[in-house]
Amino acid sequence: MRRTAATPPATPTKPNSRRAEGASSGLKEATPKPARTRGGDKRERILAAAVKVFAKSGFHGTRVSEVAKAAGVADGTIYLYFRSKDELLVSLFEDRVDKLLVHMNAELSNLPDAPAKLRRVIELQLGLLEGERDLAEVITVIIRQSSKLIKEYAAPKFGAYLDAIAQVVVEGQNAGDFRKDVSPHLVARATYGALDSIALLWALGRAEQGALVRSAKQLADVLLRGLLP
Numbered sequence: 061m062r063r064t065a066a067t068p069p070a071t072p073t074k075p076n077s078r079r080a081e082g083a084s085s086g087l088k089e090a091t092p093k094p095a096r097t098r099g100g101d102k103r104e105r106i107l108a109a110a111v112k113v114f115a116k117s118g119f120h121g122t123r124v125s126e127v128a129k130a131a132g133v134a135d136g137t138i139y140l141y142f143r144s145k146d147e148l149l150v151s152l153f154e155d156r157v158d159k160l161l162v163h164m165n166a167e168l169s170n171l172p173d174a175p176a177k178l179r180r181v182i183e184l185q186l187g188l189l190e191g192e193r194d195l196a197e198v199i200t201v202i203i204r205q206s207s208k209l210i211k212e213y214a215a216p217k218f219g220a221y222l223d224a225i226a227q228v229v230v231e232g233q234n235a236g237d238f239r240k241d242v243s244p245h246l247v248a249r250a251t252y253g254a255l256d257s258i259a260l261l262w263a264l265g266r267a268e269q270g271a272l273v274r275s276a277k278q279l280a281d282v283l284l285r286g287l288l289p
């Protein structure tokens with residue numbers, strides 16, 4: 061009898077404290093979170109699978125059912141997140157632009173001047189592709205196989221990316237670091253075009269480790285010299 065009375069207080073105490081901690085910290089057991097997490101994870105799985113399938117088969121050679129199989133989801137599940145194969149490809153591009161903008165917003169404000177910021181933009185775009193040959197091929201080669209995606213270049217997210225680079229140029233012009241006789245948006249487009257070409261050749265070549273980092277430094281040197289007042 062004493063043993064039975066002694067056991068209950070000892071055992072419940074730990075589980076109860078864990079539940080209290082779980083409730084206060086909002087762990088995965090909370091009902092709303094798993095739904096969002098699973099949905100987000102499933103979308104990420106589809107995007108990751110699409111990168112591999114698009115890189116292997118090209119845009120026109122890829123079937124939605126192949127992406128679904130690679131992602132481990134039913135064919136119909138793809139259409140819960142993307143209305144078409146075109147939209148799936150567009151989303152891959154925009155997802156990359158989103159990640160780039162997040163990094164830029166987090167890092168550029170900590171840098172001392174416009175030249176340092178422009179150099180960091182170049183390092184970020186090429187650095188995020190390092191070790192991701194399939195992704196580099198998709199966002200440089202495969203997107204050119206979809207006329208719809210080419211038109212989507214004017215989409216807000218891509219426009220926001222170009223605006224962010226142009227704003228760095230404006231800042232440099234106002235501070236006297238950059239020459240004022242060039243259009244900031246022209247510099248932004250030229251920067252993106254150069255980065256895109258470097259990534260394309262890297263993806264179609266040997267995709268040598270460290271090559272993008274070296275290219276980023278050289279491209280930044282060339283662009284910054286050209287912008288000197």
